[in-house]
Amino acid sequence: NYVLVKIETDEPELYGWGDATLNGRELAVAAALEHHIIPLLIGRDPDQIEDIWQFLFRGTYWRGGPVLMTALAGIDLALWDIKGKRAGLPVYSLLGGKTREGALAYAHCSGSDFEEVADEARARMEQGFKVIRAQVAIPGTIGTYGTRDVHHMRSDPGWGDGGPLPGVEQWEPAPYLRTIPRLFEHLRGALGDEIELLHDVHERLNPIQAAQLARALEPYRLFFLEDPLRPEHKESFRVIRQHSTIPLAMGELFHTRWEALPLISEQLIDFIRCDIGHIGGITEARKIAALAETFNVQTAWHGPPDIAPITHAANVHLDMAIPNFGVQELTFFPEVTETVISGGPAFRDGRLFVSDTP
């Protein structure tokens, strides 16, 4: 369920749209906006994005966490939309202007066996993709993350007003650790060396298992290994670094720049992949990008199907402007979504593009 924010101004026809969608907690964000945040905005100057951001973040005392930082992102994106319309410029121009023509994008491929994953990857390569994320169902388990096997998970779709309960997986690290290196051996053989490949662990390993997987995957030259560890255990990234030179990506479960900071400043990751929609919007993300630039870390903003095309557009506007852009995760939305929310990024020849209009 999308939570969309529309901010109107006292200038006729001048308004902005933001995305405050938080999958599975959308009612909490909507309530935070309606009861606690929107009343604070009435009468303020929409030009003062930084001041409004700080007022909502620090001035209200309670700060951080997914609900409040998603609500703040919704406001922030709407304010940048207003600023762009007022200036007559696309947001990337307000952020310093283009540093590139298009943002290198990656798509998801998955399957119930290796050949199914390879077939899907070939279809994506045909579409123009240069980077592909690959996941496969793990034999002997139920509901492998990132694969169609997810439909076999147990869940209760009738639960409450907040939607279905999260699916329940059967997770076994040993078969996972055996299967994933074999998947990438198969994909390198089937797809060749040119295509960039990456894999999302989705925070399911302990430190030494993550180090073992990183070492086992080294021969297949991954673009990055995503979310090998839980977001709470930043110190554990040192264990992986001690054992492997595989590039690491992390960050979609962080909610402030201070959570990202130790991984960046100690160069424990190579790609920071915060979710612009869950970290307070463009205002916070551009600061994280600047911190990352200082330590030679690139960006790979989260781009899942459970945020609206508005946040995907914000991702690509930032990608276009920052010097240390790495890669952009992409979602193809169903036609019905694009009918309601038009103007999202467009995919062409492996890259994402945003409109040159405000």
Ligand code: MG
């Ligand atoms: Mg992920």
